Amino acid sequence: MLRKLFLLAIAAVFVGVIVFWLVTIPATVSASALGPHTPNLDNGKTMFNAGGCASCHAVPKQDDRTRLGGGLALHSPFGTFHVPNISSDQKDGIGAWTEVQFVTAMVKGTSPSGEHYYPAFPYTSYQRIALNDLRDLFAYLKTLPAVAGKVRDHELPFPFSIRRLLGGWKFLFLDGKPFTPDGSQSAQWNRGAYLVNGPGHCAECHSPRNALGGIEAGKRFSGGPNPEGKGFIPNITQARLKSWSVSDIASVLSDGLTPEGDSVGGSMTPVIKNTSQLSKEDREAMATYIKSLAPVEGVRRKQSGN
Known part of the structure; x- marks a missing residue:
């Protein structure tokens, strides 16, 4: 009986190693997928x-x-x-x-x-x-x-x-x-959704992460501690930007100035250098999508004090 259990354990480990090896093979794109x-x-x-x-x-x-x-x-x-x-x-x-x-x-x-x-x-x-x-x-x-x-x-x-x-x-x-366009939304909204979720990769910084470093899907765009250990990445859902208009958000992407008269800083400074180079139409599309994000209460920032 012990011998059978031992052999089963060895077999399970062997199968596990094979499955792990297959699952973790680095994937590639075939050259045939690229046409003229x-x-x-x-x-x-x-x-x-x-x-x-x-x-x-x-x-x-x-x-x-x-x-x-x-x-x-x-x-x-x-x-x-x-x-x-x-x-x-x-x-x-x-x-x-x-x-x-x-x-x-x-x-x-x-x-x-x-x-x-x-x-x-x-x-x-x-x-x-x-x-x-x-x-x-x-x-x-x-x-x-x-x-x-x-x-x-x-x-x-x-x-x-x-x-x-x-x-x-x-x-x-x-x-x-x-990226899959949403047929119920406008072309402008879909362009913004594409830019924000694809090349703009905004959620990578503006979302909290779990212990494995993956984005917490239910708290996407709700901000959290800066993964580099300095500062706090703000919530960009309507939980925080409710009072901001589409024009306000587009303006921030252009010159980094908030409706309150502040200027963005930290890791957003180089981001604004990039988005300011986009067309006015693309910034407005991004702003339209961001303004549509449902309010999500994210991780609360710890306040220093007594």
């Missing part, structure tokens, strides 16, 4: 600004948003991530990447070498970007300056340093679904 396409560089620039590429990937402490040599350190409860070089440099950036490798990175979170990317790279949102928009973005990135220099490796303790475990994380939080 003529890049639209103007649209690629729009995706670049909406996606906030410069906020993370521009070389720190310099003003040129097109020098995407990386190097920014992102601190998190799981360790420190060092943002990579995505300039057109053939050796240190993505200059040697193929289009399908770029699309795979953006929607599957898989590197050209076949490894999982960490979700500090917000592919859970970027998977919503339309295929042609991704291809236009890639073409636009190729026109930007090559910046030499390899960025240092991430600083992550065990077991977060084991990339294969990210396959399990993706199984839970990467659903593979593209």
